[in-house]
Amino acid sequence: xxxxxxxxxxxxxxxxxxxxxxxxxxxxxxxxxxxxxxxxxxxxxxxxxxxxxxxxxxxxxxxxxxxxxxxxxxxxxxxxxxxxxxxxxxxxxxxxxxxxxxxxxxxxxxxxxxxxxxx
Amino acid sequence: xxxxxxxxxxxxxxxxxxxxxxxxxxxxxxxxxxxxxxxxxxxxxxxxxxxxxxxxxxxxxxxxxxxxxxxxxxxxxxxxxxxxxxxxxxxxxxxxxxxxxxxxxxxxxxx
Numbered sequence: 001x002x003x004x005x006x007x008x009x010x011x012x013x014x015x016x017x018x019x020x021x022x023x024x025x026x027x028x029x030x031x032x033x034x035x036x037x038x039x040x041x042x043x044x045x046x047x048x049x050x051x052x053x054x055x056x057x058x059x060x061x062x063x064x065x066x067x068x069x070x071x072x073x074x075x076x077x078x079x080x081x082x083x084x085x086x087x088x089x090x091x092x093x094x095x096x097x098x099x100x101x102x103x104x105x106x107x108x109x110x111x112x113x114x115x116x117x118x119x
Numbered sequence: 120x121x122x123x124x125x126x127x128x129x130x131x132x133x134x135x136x137x138x139x140x141x142x143x144x145x146x147x148x149x150x151x152x153x154x155x156x157x158x159x160x161x162x163x164x165x166x167x168x169x170x171x172x173x174x175x176x177x178x179x180x181x182x183x184x185x186x187x188x189x190x191x192x193x194x195x196x197x198x199x200x201x202x203x204x205x206x207x208x209x210x211x212x213x214x215x216x217x218x219x220x221x222x223x224x225x226x227x228x229x230x
Binding site for chain 2: 037039046063104108112
């Protein structure tokens, strides 16, 4: 049974870079068949897709978000990462990682981590 | 780009059935969607994928009380024999070749 666990600082200062990692256990991050995905949820709001990366390293990003955001894979550590530069208070949210099957017929979610952007 | 519309709220009585609707924007009526449940203060849980022909593929451990269907641009999630733990937010989502998008969610209250 695959499990995903987000980790990272719970507090980030404005204009700094938000960096989160998602540790994957119970499944190989380097095999095909899945998109490794980040989703966020602003307080009291709905879900927002941030971006997804394929095992080849090719990534897709939400065009409405910070153009500098990047998602990367670290197969040696079985984890993938989110980097969101120049954050503002509007980036305060719970961040979830997920494994999404290529046909979207299966999603496995992490439990989420709250990130607050504040000085 | 495709958009998904959900009613903000719904309610039904304990033991009854409820049908939640997700509407695809114009020109995207052939899209499949996924349904996700989010209980209060919890992370989302994948329920099922619903195809345009009404067929659905459920996630691991999802009870038979949950089912999906389709009609035109509408995708449905039906929950029968409602239980208190079904009180949650329900989100639909769809995808394209290089993007994913979520609906605004429906808050289901079990009376």
